[in-house]
Amino acid sequence: MVSPRPAAAPASPAPAPDHAAGAPAVVPALYDCVVAHARTAPIRHAFRHRTYMWLVDLDALPRIPRALRPLARFDTRDHFTGTAPGIREGLDAYLATRGVRLDGGRVLMLAHARVLGYVFNPLTLYWCHDRSGALVCVVAEVHNTYRQRHCYLLRPDATGRAEVAKDFPVSPFFPVDGHYRMRLPEPGERLDVTVQLERDGQRPFTATLRGRRRPATPAALLRAASGHPWSTAAVTAGIRHHGIRLLLRGLPLQPRPDRPGPLRCPAGAAPAGAAPAGAAPAPASAHAPDPAPVPVPVRQEGIAP
Numbered sequence: 609m610v611s612p613r614p615a616a617a618p619a620s621p622a623p624a625p626d627h628a629a630g631a632p633a634v635v636p637a638l639y640d641c642v643v644a645h646a647r648t649a650p651i652r653h654a655f656r657h658r659t660y661m662w663l664v665d666l667d668a669l670p671r672i673p674r675a676l677r678p679l680a681r682f683d684t685r686d687h688f689t690g691t692a693p694g695i696r697e698g699l700d701a702y703l704a705t706r707g708v709r710l711d712g713g714r715v716l717m718l719a720h721a722r723v724l725g726y727v728f729n730p731l732t733l734y735w736c737h738d739r740s741g742a743l744v745c746v747v748a749e750v751h752n753t754y755r756q757r758h759c760y761l762l763r764p765d766a767t768g769r770a771e772v773a774k775d776f777p778v779s780p781f782f783p784v785d786g787h788y789r790m791r792l793p794e795p796g797e798r799l800d801v802t803v804q805l806e807r808d809g810q811r812p813f814t815a816t817l818r819g820r821r822r823p824a825t826p827a828a829l830l831r832a833a834s835g836h837p838w839s840t841a842a843v844t845a846g847i848r849h850h851g852i853r854l855l856l857r858g859l860p861l862q863p864r865p866d867r868p869g870p871l872r873c874p875a876g877a878a879p880a881g882a883a884p885a886g887a888a889p890a891p892a893s894a895h896a897p898d899p900a901p902v903p904v905p906v907r908q909e910g911i912a913p
Contacts (some may be wrong), residue, residue, distance in 0.1 A: 688757075
């Protein structure tokens with residue numbers, strides 16, 4: 609089996625994360641997924657795409673056998689500022705800017721891994737728990753094809769539903785307005801995520817992600833990779849393909865917001881007016897410029913609106 613890799617020992621003694629009190633998901637896991645998009649305005653367009661994704665514990669990333677490492681690698685450069693020592697450290701730094709502290713609680717990440725050195729994650733989700741195992745928040749990390757990334761801090765209700773204002777460009781066919789309605793229950797045997805864009809009382813775009821869990825064994829990884837060759841590049845190819853189709857059907861491009869440089873999920877000191885550490889702020893999003901871009905394709909339709 610692809611085994612979890614223990615987190616590196618801290619430089620100074622610190623209490624170990626206590627996950628036993630919760631009901632932890634079995635990770636690492638692979639999900640055979642179907643991504644579906646439905647656009648209803650101003651023109652109708654829909655498609656389905658099969659892929660696979662990983663669910664991992666950020667404190668125990670999977671230990672991939674050497675021969676299979678080209679098929680799965682998790683790299684801190686692909687998340688948050690891209691400069692933290694690890695993905696968990698990048699997440700904790702982002703949460704600190706929002707006044708949220710997990711105190712070592714468990715974090716589950718749903719994402720694509722790098723395949724043959726390449727990855728494009730339109731949406732990465734992080735289910736963040738406290739030391740007792742209770743869900744504190746969900747972070748939705750969005751990448752667009754303008755070489756930018758952005759984080760939304762979400763506080764789902766008991767059914768996994770959350771809302772947040774849209775304030776980040778993703779698809780060049782939608783302006784930056786409206787708000788998202790999301791359903792983000794923590795994955796179990798099944799994965800069931802929904803993202804809807806609401807504008808002026810209408811819902812012109814819905815994306816769903818459905819999947820079934822598989823143990824992350826070497827055989828399962830080989831089957832997934834052979835069934836979806838270079839899956840991360842296929843995501844980018846699909847973005848290009850459907851973007852071109854929409855252009856050919858006459859859907860106009862929206863003006864690109866004038867923002868210098870790539871946007872990143874920020875780290876560092878909390879902004880003025882932020883809630884104190886450990887507080888529960890309202891759902892929020894944040895972005896900040898960073899001079900080092902992530903090399904991803906540009907000016908094509910993204911996976912989320």
